[in-house]
Amino acid sequence: xxxxxxxxxxxxxxxxxNGFPLRIEVEKVVxxxxxLNADFLRNIFPKIEWKAFAEAxxxxxxxxxxxxxxxSFLGSDDFLDKFHHALLELHLEEGALICPETGRxxxxxxxxxNMLLHEDEG
Amino acid sequence: xxxxxEVQAPPEIFYDDVEARxxxxxxxxxxxxAKLSERALELLALPDDxxxxxxxDIGCGSGLSGETLSENGHQxxxxxxxxxxxxxxxxxxxxxxxxxxxxxxxxxxxxGVIDGAISISAVQWLCNADRTSHDxxxxxxxxxxxxxxxxxRGARAVFQLYPENLAxxxxxxxxxxxxxxAGGMVVDFxxxxxxxxxxxxxxxxxxxxSTSVPKGKGEDGESxxxxxxxxxxxxxxxxxxxxxRPRKKQKLTRKGKGREWILRxxxxxxxxxDEVPLDTKYTARKRKPRF
Numbered sequence: 379x380x381x382x383x384x385x386x387x388x389x390x391x392x393x394x395x396n397g398f399p400l401r402i403e404v405e406k407v408v409x410x411x412x413x414l415n416a417d418f419l420r421n422i423f424p425k426i427e428w429k430a431f432a433e434a435x436x437x438x439x440x441x442x443x444x445x446x447x448x449x450s451f452l453g454s455d456d457f458l459d460k461f462h463h464a465l466l467e468l469h470l471e472e473g474a475l476i477c478p479e480t481g482r483x484x485x486x487x488x489x490x491x492n493m494l495l496h497e498d499e500g
Numbered sequence: 501x502x503x504x505x506e507v508q509a510p511p512e513i514f515y516d517d518v519e520a521r522x523x524x525x526x527x528x529x530x531x532x533x534a535k536l537s538e539r540a541l542e543l544l545a546l547p548d549d550x551x552x553x554x555x556x557d558i559g560c561g562s563g564l565s566g567e568t569l570s571e572n573g574h575q576x577x578x579x580x581x582x583x584x585x586x587x588x589x590x591x592x593x594x595x596x597x598x599x600x601x602x603x604x605x606x607x608x609x610x611x612g613v614i615d616g617a618i619s620i621s622a623v624q625w626l627c628n629a630d631r632t633s634h635d636x637x638x639x640x641x642x643x644x645x646x647x648x649x650x651x652x653r654g655a656r657a658v659f660q661l662y663p664e665n666l667a668x669x670x671x672x673x674x675x676x677x678x679x680x681x682a683g684g685m686v687v688d689f690x691x692x693x694x695x696x697x698x699x700x701x702x703x704x705x706x707x708x709x710s711t712s713v714p715k716g717k718g719e720d721g722e723s724x725x726x727x728x729x730x731x732x733x734x735x736x737x738x739x740x741x742x743x744x745r746p747r748k749k750q751k752l753t754r755k756g757k758g759r760e761w762i763l764r765x766x767x768x769x770x771x772x773x774d775e776v777p778l779d780t781k782y783t784a785r786k787r788k789p790r791f
Contacts, residue, residue, distance in 0.1 A: 379597050379599075382554075382575065382597070383599070386554075386609050386613050386614070386650075387608055387609060388608050388610050390605060390606055390607070390608030390646075412595075415573075417550075417552060418551070418552040418575060421551050425554070425612075488590055489598070490590070490598045491599055492600045492601075493600060493608060494581070494602055494605075495605050497633045
């Protein structure tokens with residue numbers, strides 16, 4: 379699972395008011411190189427919750443991202459490179475996602491988070 | 501229609517390793533899936549600026565439909581309930597991310613982040629109650645409600661689906677409308693049984709020129725799709741309207757069969773050589789009301 383997806387996911391448990399961001403428990407991270415697409419990065423940037431994103435990247439062991447970012451950063455190639463790397467190349471392969479309110483664990487196996495809820499949570 | 505997978509088993513059970521394997525080995529299935537997803541992407545009508553978008557694939561299965569999205573340069577992630585299908589998707593090394601989840605429990609996504617959603621042959625599964633705790637209505641409501649929230653304003657969602665009957669189609673459509681979507685059904689090749697394909701095209705957000713507003717009685721699913729009707733003559737699109745026939749009243753008004761009718765039937769059976777009870781004063785006598 380990439381951080382792009384992590385940044386969109388929130389906890390879906392009944393009664394949880396703010397299920398974002400899911401905390402990450404890391405067991406294994408892999409990197410897969412993909413081609414940089416500046417158009418996509420510019421397009422997706424306003425939708426990224428930056429604080430959660432930078433925090434998640436740090437959890438995966440990538441601390442190069444600035445604490446805060448705004449759209450003026452997008453002109454810099456260096457920034458785009460880092461943004462791209464953290465957003466699309468880092469994969470959480472094994473670990474878990476944890477609901478910030480209830481502490482419920484969603485295990486991640488082979489890069490696939492299991493977001494299935496139990497019957498009483500739905 | 502016993503060949504419909506929906507009536508055989510719940511999706512997470514039906515799409516086991518064997519069934520999932522078909523999606524990598526059968527070139528026929530792959531071709532159909534690719535065609536369906538291409539058409540769905542076309543109906544999604546993303547702005548024609550060549551920008552890559554973030555799309556959602558609901559019921560992504562082995563990632564066949566996602567592949568079409570990747571080929572068109574979009575980023576996507578997919579949701580499916582079958583672990584076996586997702587394993588196949590991993591093997592195929594699809595580019596999008598995969599989530600194991602149940603669309604009937606609602607999509608746990610942040611509001612307004614998705615540029616478009618497609619779903620190939622999946623939504624009709626929501627109409628099944630596979631567990632005692634499942635209520636199709638609640639599941640449809642949760643699904644469409646959460647989808648509406650996570651789509652960006654003006655974004656579209658296109659579902660290719662195989663409704664079992666008219667009632668199911670209307671159920672799906674009415675819940676989509678209730679969630680706030682505008683749109684309707686688009687039917688390709690309505691006169692062909694094999695090539696006929698139905699798409700539910702929904703637009704998120706308040707009606708505008710770009711959305712096709714359903715005509716008629718609002719919520720009951722009487723809808724026309726105008727801007728979707730493509731210029732291509734082969735791909736005809738038509739309106740779907742309520743074609744419910746009034747239920748036959750015959751059964752409700754009939755009082756029951758009389759003694760005469762029973763005697764006649766017994767005589768018929770006797771002539772055929774069947775063993776029939778004797779005709780007595782009790783034959784065809786009305787039961788007491790307390791019975």
